[in-house]
Amino acid sequence: MAFDVAWFAVHSFGLDKAPVLLSSLDRKGIVNTAQRDWKSGLSLERVSVLEFLLQVHGSEDQDFGNYYCSVTPWVKSPTGSWQKEAEIQSKPIFITVKMDVLNAFKYPLLIGVGLSTVIGLLSCLIGYCSSHWCCKKEVQETRRERRRLMSMEMD
Numbered sequence: 001m002a003f004d005v006a007w008f009a010v011h012s013f014g015l016d017k018a019p020v021l022l023s024s025l026d027r028k029g030i031v032n033t034a035q036r037d038w039k040s041g042l043s044l045e046r047v048s049v050l051e052f053l054l055q056v057h058g059s060e061d062q063d064f065g066n067y068y069c070s071v072t073p074w075v076k077s078p079t080g081s082w083q084k085e086a087e088i089q090s091k092p093i094f095i096t097v098k099m100d101v102l103n104a105f106k107y108p109l110l111i112g113v114g115l116s117t118v119i120g121l122l123s124c125l126i127g128y129c130s131s132h133w134c135c136k137k138e139v140q141e142t143r144r145e146r147r148r149l150m151s152m153e154m155d
Contacts, residue, residue, distance in 0.1 A: 002027035002082070004072040007044065007054045010092070011065040022067075023054060027074045027082075038062045059097050066092035 004026050008019035023033045023044040031044050041057040052071075056063055073085040 001076070002074040003052075004074065005044070005052045006070045007067065008070065009065050009067050011062070019068075025052065061097055061099070064096050066094050068092040
């Protein structure tokens with residue numbers, strides 16, 4: 001026995017839109033993945049004799065919707081010819097994608113604030129050092145005569 005497996009998605013809350021082919025596996029084991037406009041990746045694998053697994057990697061907001069698979073069994077007759085059986089469809093599974101905004105921005109924000117603080121302090125230190133040692137003009141101090149008032153008796 002061999003199987004043709006195809007995974008579909010309907011990107012809506014109901015099944016009222018047309019299904020989009022995501023990936024398929026033919027009875028010879030060749031995987032075909034459809035071209036999509038978004039960045040998430042798909043992988044389709046055969047886990048056991050009767051179990052196939054679709055994985056969505058790096059899911060995004062566009063990946064929500066109802067997912068289902070369609071299986072077409074192929075039975076090998078005693079004469080050696082393959083016969084195609086009736087297609088079987090799984091029940092749809094609704095998948096939602098929720099992004100945690102705090103965790104999504106926490107590390108980039110901390111890294112950005114930390115790096116900008118370090119670079120700011122480093123630039124202040126470089127400015128202070130260069131103004132203190134490099135740009136200092138050699139100024140010879142001339143002694144001013146200190147004139148004090150003399151007492152009248154010394155005149």
